[in-house]
Amino acid sequence: MAEEIKTDDNKILEEIGDYKYGFHDRDDNYVFKSERGLSREVVENISRMKGEPQWMLDFRLKAYEHYINRPMPNWGPTLDEIDFDNIFYYVKPTEKSEKNWDNVPDDIKNTFNKLGIPEAEQKFLAGVGAQYESEMVYHSILEHLEKQGVVFLSIEDGLKQYPDLFKEYFGTVIPIEDNKFAALNSAVWSGGSFVYVPKGVTVDLPLQAYFRLNTANVGQFERTLIIVDEGASVHYVEGCTAPQYTTNSFHSGVIEIIVKKGARSRYSTIQNWSTNVFNLVTQRAKVFANASHEWVDANLGSKLTMKYPSCYLMESGAHGEMLSMAFAGPGQTQDAGSKMMHFAPNTTSKIVSKSISKGGGRASYRGMVKVYKGSKGVKSNVVCDALLLDPKSRSDTYPTIEIDEDDVTIGHEASVSKVGEEQLFYLMSRGLSEEEATTMVVSGFIEPLVKELPMEYAVEMNRLIQLQMEGSIG
Amino acid sequence: MSQLEIKNLHVSIEDKEILKGLSLTINQGEIHAIMGPNGTGKSTLAYTLMGHPNYTVTKGEIIFKGKNVLELEPDERSRAGIFLAFQYPVAIPGVTVANFLRTAINSRRRAENPEDKGMPIPEFRKMLKEKMDTLKMDHNFAGRYLNDGFSGGEKKRAEILQMATLKPEIAILDETDSGLDIDALRIVSEGVNALSGPDLGVLVITHYQRLLNYIKPNFVHIMLDGRIVESGGADLALHLEEQGYDWVREKYEEPA
Ligand SMILES: Nc1ncnc2c1ncn2[C@@H]1O[C@H](COP(=O)(O)OP(=O)(O)OP(=O)(O)O)[C@@H](O)[C@H]1O
Numbered sequence A: 001m002a003e004e005i006k007t008d009d010n011k012i013l014e015e016i017g018d019y020k021y022g023f024h025d026r027d028d029n030y031v032f033k034s035e036r037g038l039s040r041e042v043v044e045n046i047s048r049m050k051g052e053p054q055w056m057l058d059f060r061l062k063a064y065e066h067y068i069n070r071p072m073p074n075w076g077p078t079l080d081e082i083d084f085d086n087i088f089y090y091v092k093p094t095e096k097s098e099k100n101w102d103n104v105p106d107d108i109k110n111t112f113n114k115l116g117i118p119e120a121e122q123k124f125l126a127g128v129g130a131q132y133e134s135e136m137v138y139h140s141i142l143e144h145l146e147k148q149g150v151v152f153l154s155i156e157d158g159l160k161q162y163p164d165l166f167k168e169y170f171g172t173v174i175p176i177e178d179n180k181f182a183a184l185n186s187a188v189w190s191g192g193s194f195v196y197v198p199k200g201v202t203v204d205l206p207l208q209a210y211f212r213l214n215t216a217n218v219g220q221f222e223r224t225l226i227i228v229d230e231g232a233s234v235h236y237v238e239g240c241t242a243p244q245y246t247t248n249s250f251h252s253g254v255i256e257i258i259v260k261k262g263a264r265s266r267y268s269t270i271q272n273w274s275t276n277v278f279n280l281v282t283q284r285a286k287v288f289a290n291a292s293h294e295w296v297d298a299n300l301g302s303k304l305t306m307k308y309p310s311c312y313l314m315e316s317g318a319h320g321e322m323l324s325m326a327f328a329g330p331g332q333t334q335d336a337g338s339k340m341m342h343f344a345p346n347t348t349s350k351i352v353s354k355s356i357s358k359g360g361g362r363a364s365y366r367g368m369v370k371v372y373k374g375s376k377g378v379k380s381n382v383v384c385d386a387l388l389l390d391p392k393s394r395s396d397t398y399p400t401i402e403i404d405e406d407d408v409t410i411g412h413e414a415s416v417s418k419v420g421e422e423q424l425f426y427l428m429s430r431g432l433s434e435e436e437a438t439t440m441v442v443s444g445f446i447e448p449l450v451k452e453l454p455m456e457y458a459v460e461m462n463r464l465i466q467l468q469m470e471g472s473i474g
Numbered sequence B: 001m002s003q004l005e006i007k008n009l010h011v012s013i014e015d016k017e018i019l020k021g022l023s024l025t026i027n028q029g030e031i032h033a034i035m036g037p038n039g040t041g042k043s044t045l046a047y048t049l050m051g052h053p054n055y056t057v058t059k060g061e062i063i064f065k066g067k068n069v070l071e072l073e074p075d076e077r078s079r080a081g082i083f084l085a086f087q088y089p090v091a092i093p094g095v096t097v098a099n100f101l102r103t104a105i106n107s108r109r110r111a112e113n114p115e116d117k118g119m120p121i122p123e124f125r126k127m128l129k130e131k132m133d134t135l136k137m138d139h140n141f142a143g144r145y146l147n148d149g150f151s152g153g154e155k156k157r158a159e160i161l162q163m164a165t166l167k168p169e170i171a172i173l174d175e176t177d178s179g180l181d182i183d184a185l186r187i188v189s190e191g192v193n194a195l196s197g198p199d200l201g202v203l204v205i206t207h208y209q210r211l212l213n214y215i216k217p218n219f220v221h222i223m224l225d226g227r228i229v230e231s232g233g234a235d236l237a238l239h240l241e242e243q244g245y246d247w248v249r250e251k252y253e254e255p256a
C-alpha cells in the first residue's frame, strides 16, 4: 500500500523543511564600475574582468556587432517596453549582494515564507544574501561527481580549467547569428554552468544548479554549456520555485547542450521570475545517433517570457522531447513552445505543452516541427492543452509544421478547456471549497509534467500552484 | 428527528420547470427509494439537494437538521453531512483517488478547525485500505486518476468508496446500481448496508427492484413529471417491476 499511494505531500514537505542545500560564494574581488547601456567598451571590460583568452573576446565582439546590427524580432509579443539603454549589462557579484533586503517587495517575502524557506536562504535567493554556507553537503556532492569524472563548474571556471573542450563546443549549438538575443547573450554572458559527462557515465543524482552558488542567483545573461558524451546520461535541474527577485528586469540566457551518440539527457527548469522581468531565453540541444534529449520546462512569473527550447535531431535514431507548462497570471504573457528539427531519418520527437491562464493572463504556444528532405521515417507528435480559468484570460496556439519528406508520421492536437462547472461541482460536493476545487483541477492538469520532476521540486511546484491560486476566487 | 425535509420544491433549469412541488421527509436511519420513468426529474432532485448551480429553486424549502440548505454552497452542504453518489461521476484527470480523498478529508477537518494539521498519513492509508477491502477494490485503484478512464462499474464503486470515507448523515444514491455487474451490485450494496444504521438516512434512486433486494427500503416513492405521486412500502417496488408505469401514468398524468 505504501507504494501505491504516492501522494505523501506532508512527509515530503517535512523533509524539504530542513533545507540541506549548500551554497558557496565566489571570490570576485576585482573592481569594475558598472554603467548602464551597452557599448564595445562594456563588452571588452567584461572579458577583461573575467581574464578571458583572446578568442573569447573576439567571439564577444563579433556577437556585439551582430546584436547591434540585427533588427528586433517583429513576430510575437511586443518588446517595446524594454529599455535597453537603461540596463546594466554586467553586474559584479559583490555589487549584487549589496542590495538591501528591505527593498525586496513584500509579496516576494511572503511567498518565501509560505514556501517555508529559512530567512538566510530567502536573502540569498533574493540576491541580497551574504555568504550562505553549508560546505559539507556541497563538497560531498562534488566529490561524488568527481569520482565519476563528471565536470560541474561555473561557466567561467569551465573556460579556465577546460579551455580546449570548452572551445570545441561553445557557440556550436547556438551560433551568434541565431537570433538577436542569442547574440546579445554571446556578447555579455556571465554566470551559468559548464557540465561534462564522460563516455558511458550515468550521473545518478540530478545536477542541481542551485546547489551551486551564483547560479541560484541566475545572472541576467547566464550561459550554460552541457556536453553529454557517448552513452552517458544526466539530468540537470535549473531554477527554483521561490520567486527570483531581481532588480534587473531583463533576463536573456543561452543554454547549449550536446548529446552524443547513445547518450541521454534531460534539462528541467522551474522558473518563477518576479513579475517585472522580461525573460527571453534560447535553449537548444543537438542530439546525435540514437541519443535522446528531454526538456522539462515550467514557467511561472515574469512579465513576458519568450522561450522555445529546441532539439536539433542530427543523426538517425535521435529523439527529442519537450514537456512544458506555463502559468500566465494577471498582466503576464507566456509565449512558449518548442522547435523540433528533424535533420536525419528515423528521428522522433514529442511536444506536450500545457498552459494555464488566469486573471487576464495570456499564454501562447508557438512551436515548429520541421522535417528536412531525406529524413524518412520521422515521427513527431504535438499536443497543446490550454486551460483558461476565467473569461478574461487568453490562450493562442501558433503551430508551424514544415515537411519536405513524404514518409513521415506527424500528429498535432490542440485543446482549450475551461475548468468545468461539472468538475467544480463534483469536487465541491465532497467538501472542497471552490478555490480548493479549482486548484485541484489545475494541479491535475499539470500532473503529467510535475510527475517528471525530482520529488522535492514536484512538491514545491504543487505548493506554488496553490499559492498562485490563492485568493483567485470570489 | 427528521433529518431532511423537502417541502413543495419547485426547480427549473433554464426557465423550464422540472420539479413541480415535490415533498419528502427522510429521517435518520430510514432508507427511501425513488423510482420513476426517465426524465421525470430524479437526478434533478439529487443535484438540487447538493446545490448544483444550474438548478434554480423557484419555490419551496429544503431543511436539513433544522438548517435552511438552500442558503448553503455545495461544499457547505457536503460538510453538513449531505452526500450524493452521482449518476454520472465526473473525471478529474491527473488527480489520484488517494490525493483527492485526502484533500477532501483534510479540507473538512480544516473547515471545522482551522488549526487542524490534517489526517496523519499512516492513519489515512490504513483507513483507505480498509474501506477499499470492504468494497473489494484493488489497492492500486488509489493511485489512479479519479474517474479518468474508469469503467462504469468502477465509477460507481469509487462513489461508494467516497461515501464510506466521508461518512455522511444523508446519502443520495443516484442510480448507483446501473452499470454494475451482478457481483459488483452485491458488493456495493453490502458496502452501503455496512454504512447504514440509525444515524444515516439514505435516498436510493433506481430503476430496478433488484437493488432493493439488497438495500431494503422502508419507503418506496414513485415520481412522475416532477412530483412524488405514490408512496408505499417495499412491495410498491415489486408491484412496479411487474406492472410497469402505465397504471401510474393513467392515474396521474394530466391529459394533454
Ligand atoms: N442541464 C440541463 N439542461 C436542460 N435540461 C435538463 C438539464 N438537466 C436535466 N434536464 C431535463 O430535465 C428533465 C429531468 O431530467 P433528470 O435528469 O432529472 O431525469 P431523471 O429522472 O434523472 O432521468 P433518468 O432516469 O433518465 O436518469 C429532463 O427532461 C432533462 O432533459
Ligand SMILES: [Mg+2]
Pocket (backbone or CB within 6 Å): B042, B043, B044, B087, B174, B175
Ligand atoms: Mg437521472
